[in-house]
Amino acid sequence: MSLEKFCNELICTSRDLEWEAKLMPGYASKQFKGREGTADVALPEKVVGLQLGDYPVLAGEIDLHDTDQVRQAIKQFHNQVVIARSYMEASQVINTHLILRSTVVDEATDWHVLINLIERDEAVCRKLVWKAGDKEEFSCAELISRTFLARPWRKNDMVNNAPLDHNQNLVERVLIGKGLPAKTAKQWIEYARKFNDEPLIMIPKLVEAWRKGK
Structure with missing residues (x-):
């Protein structure tokens, strides 16, 4: 060539x-x-x-x-x-x-x-x-x-129905490993998903959930 x-x-x-x-x-x-x-x-x-x-x-x-x-x-x-x-x-x-x-x-x-x-x-x-x-x-x-x-x-073939919840489970395990109670970790993930585009709302809720979980 x-x-x-x-x-x-x-x-x-x-x-x-x-x-x-x-x-x-x-x-x-x-x-x-x-x-x-x-x-x-x-x-x-x-x-x-x-x-x-x-x-x-x-x-x-x-x-x-x-x-x-x-x-x-x-x-x-x-x-x-x-x-x-x-x-x-x-x-x-x-x-x-x-x-x-x-x-x-x-x-x-x-x-x-x-x-x-x-x-x-x-x-x-x-x-x-x-x-x-x-x-x-x-x-x-x-x-x-x-x-x-x-x-x-x-x-590569497209993969449908990928187990995206594995990421959530990983985050939850990491948060618990860093000292958060399991209930608080679940709340944090819920708030992060729900208020991802509204940090002024999300941050106070994360702080409130952390205080209640102490």
Whole structure:
């Protein structure tokens, strides 16, 4: 799966969520917005800018050979993110993600360690690495399930008639455990439910029930 096709998968997934999703060429620009000339910093050779809902995303490719090579590549992507920020709204910056597709993996190295090195480094922005396996469609879906695009609850069956009274029983046990008489604890729960939107009424009643229960 090419980087372009991978980006299309991200866009399609976003649109399935009814989010606006589009390519953002400015995020992949070699120059800061409003400035002339290419930025005088090392930049990745291949990167694609996307806007997925409220999330700015830079998608790129990285080789997983050794630690020094990975650190150098991440530095280049960090430079790209800094340029991309000049094309974002201030409120968008905190949501920036860098998603990297591994193109070459040296099986002689522990690529698990290299991926952890990348993903645990949250300097500049959040990072995720996609190591495409033999079943690329599956591994792509697995990556998406780890991103802000995941909506696992859409796949779960709805549960009707859930035992909501368990919460009340838990609260009652906690109140009794903190020293309230059982009768007072029941009154507190009743008042909290009945006067939840009327604190000026609820609070005096809680105090009155506590005094009577002492």
